[in-house]
Amino acid sequence: TSMALNIAWNLAKLGKKILFFSLEMSREELFIKICAKELQINLNSFLFKQISEEKMKAIKEFIEFFKQIPLLLVEKGFTISNIREVIECNPTDFVFIDHLQMIEKSYDERKSIDEYVRGLKQICMLRNIGIILLSQVNRMTAQRIDNKPLLEDLHGCVAGNTLIYNHNKKPRKGYYTIKNLYKKQQKPLLWSYDIKTNKYTKKIPINIVD
Numbered sequence: 525t526s527m528a529l530n531i532a533w534n535l536a537k538l539g540k541k542i543l544f545f546s547l548e549m550s551r552e553e554l555f556i557k558i559c560a561k562e563l564q565i566n567l568n569s570f571l572f573k574q575i576s577e578e579k580m581k582a583i584k585e586f587i588e589f590f591k592q593i594p595l596l597l598v599e600k601g602f603t604i605s606n607i608r609e610v611i612e613c614n615p616t617d618f619v620f621i622d623h624l625q626m627i628e629k630s631y632d633e634r635k636s637i638d639e640y641v642r643g644l645k646q647i648c649m650l651r652n653i654g655i656i657l658l659s660q661v662n663r664m665t666a667q668r669i670d671n672k673p674l675l676e677d678l679h680g681c682v683a684g685n686t687l688i689y690n691h692n693k694k695p696r697k698g699y700y701t702i703k704n705l706y707k708k709q710q711k712p713l714l715w716s717y718d719i720k721t722n723k724y725t726k727k728i729p730i731n732i733v734d
Contacts, residue, residue, distance in 0.1 A: 525549065525622050526557060528658055532620050533558055536595035540617040543610060545601030547626035554597050559586055602628045604643035616653055623658040 529544065536542045546554055560567050563582050569575050575583070596614055600606045601621050611619070621644075629636040644655050 528620050528622060528656060529554060529557055535618055536593045541594040542618050543596050543598060543614060543616045544620045545598045546622050547601055551597040551599055559583060619653060619655045621657045623660055625660050
C-alpha cells in the first residue's frame with residue numbers, strides 16, 4: 525500500500541489525474557501516510573497525537589496543498605460497477621486498487637477474481653487509462669525452512685491469465701499464464717527487489733505443486 529500510494533502521489537504531483545481505490549484503509553489513514561512521508565513526521569506521532577505546534581502549522585499548509593493535487597482517495601471499488609461509476613464522474617489517467625483480496629466474491633473465488641480482472645482490462649481499453657491492481661501474496665513462504673515459494677502461494681492472488689516469467693526460458697519465450705504453468709509444470713520465478721540499490725537482485729524459482 526505504501527509503495528503504491530507513493531507512486532500515485534508522485535504521479536499526481538506531476539499533474540496526472542489519479543484515482544486511488546482503498547478497499548481496506550480509510551481516506552483519513554491514506555492521507556496521514558502521505559502527510560507523514562512528505563513532512564517527515566513519524567506515524568506514531570499521529571497515532572498518539574504528539575505533534576508540535578510547528579508541525580501542526582506545516583500540516584495545515586500541507587492540507588491546502590493537497591487540495592490542489594489531482595489525487596482522489598476513494599473508499600470503494602469492491603465491484604467493477606463501483607469503479608465504472610467513479611471513473612464516469614471523475615475522468616482519470618491512472619487508477620490504483622488496493623487490494624484484490626478485498627473484492628466481493630461469489631462461491632467460486634477464482635471465477636470472481638478472473639471476472640474482476642477481466643472487467644478492469646475492459647475499462648483500460650475503453651478509457652485508455654492505466655490500472656494498477658495490488659494483490660497480497662500468501663505469507664506462508666516465510667514460515668518454511670527453505671523459504672522457497674510454491675505456486676499454491678499465488679492462490680487467490682492473481683487471475684488465471686496473469687503473465688509471469690519462467691527463468692529457464694530465453695527472453696520473450698519464457699512468459700506463461702498461471703493456467704498454462706499448471707499444465708506445463710514449469711517453474712516460474714520471483715525476483716527479490718533491493719530498494720537501496722534500485723535493482724532486482726535475487727532469483728527464486730517457485731516449486732510447482734498440485
